[in-house]
C-alpha cells in the first residue's frame with residue numbers, strides 16, 4: 416500500500432546521500448521533493464505542510480550544522496517527524512477498572528467492521544481475555560450471520576437478537592449484551608454497529624444512541640484505507656457525530672496509495688490503534704507508528 420511513498424522517499428534520500436555537505440539550496444530542493452513525494456502518496460495537504468515545515472526548521476537549526484553526516488541527520492529527522500505524524504507511541508486498548516471493558520466499532524458499511532470484530536476478539540482471546548461479540552448491526556440482513564461466522568472462526572461467543580423476534584432494536588441488543596457479559600463474566604464486550612454507504616444523520620444518530628446506552632471505554636472508528644481522502648473526511652464526521660477514541664485502518668493489503676489514511680492520526684489527534692491487512696483472522700496487528708515509519712523509509 417505504501418509503495419509509492421517508499422519509492423519516492425528512497426529516491427530523495429539516494430540523491431541526498433551522494434552529497435557531502437549540504438547547501439541551503441540542497442536543503443530547499445530536498446524539502447520540495449519530500450513535499451511532492453507525500454502529496455503523490457495522497458497524504459493530506461495540511462499534514463504535508465506541517466511535516467515539511469517541521470523537518471525544515473529542525474534541519475536549518477543546530478541539529479544539522481553540528482552533524483558529521485548531514486544527509487544521515489535529515490533522514491533521522493524525517494523518520495522522527497513521520498513517527499510523530501503517525502501518532503508517536505503505539506497505544507492499545509485501555510481496559511476498564513471494573514470489567515467488562517466495552518469496545519464499540521463504528522464506521523461506514525464495507526469498512527471491515529465485522530471482519531475486524533472477529534480479529535479483535537481473536538487477538539483479545541490470545542491475550543487471555545474472555546471477549547463477547549455483540550451483533551448490533553441489524554441493518555443488513557446478513558450482518559448477524561456474518562458476525563456469527565467470524566465469531567465461530569475466532570472461537571468467541573456472539574450475542575445476537577433471538578431469531579423470529581423481528582428486526583430488533585440495536586440499542587436494546589447492545590444494552591442487554593452488557594448485562595449478559597456481566598452475568599456470564601465476559602471481561603471485554605465488542606459491539607459491532609451498522610454502517611451506511613455514506614455519512615448520514617440516521618447512521619450517526621444510531622451510533623450515538625448505542626454509545627449513550629453502553630458508555631464504551633473505547634469507541635473505535637474503522638476505516639478502509641483504500642478510500643483515500645474520504646477516509647480523513649469520514650473520520651472527522653464520525654469524531655464530530657459520535658466521538659471516537661481511536662482508529663483502525665483496514666485493507667492495508669490493498670494497492671491504493673495509502674497516504675490519506677496515514678494522515679488520520681494527525682488530523683483527528685486520535686491514535687491509530689490497530690491495522691488490518693487481509694481477510695484472514697491473523698491479518699491484524701497493533702499499529703506501531705515507529706515500525707510503520709521504518710517500513711515507509713525502507
Ligand code: GDP
Nearest residue numbers: 524525526527528529530665666691692693694
Ligand atoms: P462492515 O460492513 O464494515 O462490517 O465490513 P465487512 O467486515 O463486512 O468487510 C467488507 C469486505 O471487506 C468483506 O468482503 C471483507 O472480507 C473485506 N475485508 C475486511 N477487512 C479487510 C482487509 O483488511 N483486507 C482485505 N483485502 N479485505 C478486507
